[in-house]
Amino acid sequence: MNVEVRYYSKSGNTKKIANAIAKQVGISAKSIHEPLQGEVDILFLGTGIYAFDIDPELKEYISTLNPTSIKMVVVFSTAAIVKSAYEKTKKYLQAQGLNVSEKEYHCPGHYMILRTGRPNSDDIKKAEQFAKSIINSL
Ligand SMILES: Cc1cc2nc3c(=O)[nH]c(=O)nc-3n(C[C@H](O)[C@H](O)[C@H](O)COP(=O)(O)O)c2cc1C
Numbered sequence: 001m002n003v004e005v006r007y008y009s010k011s012g013n014t015k016k017i018a019n020a021i022a023k024q025v026g027i028s029a030k031s032i033h034e035p036l037q038g039e040v041d042i043l044f045l046g047t048g049i050y051a052f053d054i055d056p057e058l059k060e061y062i063s064t065l066n067p068t069s070i071k072m073v074v075v076f077s078t079a080a081i082v083k084s085a086y087e088k089t090k091k092y093l094q095a096q097g098l099n100v101s102e103k104e105y106h107c108p109g110h111y112m113i114l115r116t117g118r119p120n121s122d123d124i125k126k127a128e129q130f131a132k133s134i135i136n137s138l
Helices: 013-025 056-062 086-095 121-136
Strands: 003-008 040-048 070-079 100-108
Touching: 003 013, 003 056, 013 040, 013 070, 013 100, 013 121, 040 086, 040 121, 056 086, 070 086, 070 121, 086 100, 100 121
Parallel strands: 003 040, 040 070, 070 100
Antiparallel strands: none
């Protein structure tokens, strides 16, 4: 089974969660600037929220994904205010023809004076448990 983790992270919060998920799977998390190779069973795809949306660069990346070589995308996200980037990310993934899991992971991410210290160790632990539950459900 080929599992990949890719993230878009401006300030490192989503990258922390990506690393936790990847560690649980036994692989390395990479930024969206590193292309996927071959067939992918699960793509964990993470992002922050910027100006109440996902970044144009992530939208562009999603438009390059090949739905015939990726079986399922699992979205994870961090944000200071909004509760998740799932719906916004899913919209672009589905428009590209990709299969998106109904399960997602989200936790707060610090921004300026908001959500100081997040993601914290509990957020990391929950991300690891989430990754384990996805892998075990296969
Ligand atoms: C330029 C910018 C705009 C942001 N806009 C929002 C926003 O509209 N809503 C929100 O909930 N968080 C917003 N945030 C906070 C980020 O979503 C939050 O810090 C997230 O954890 C960032 O993830 P990253 O560190 O992986 O980039 C913004 C952060 C930045 C840097």
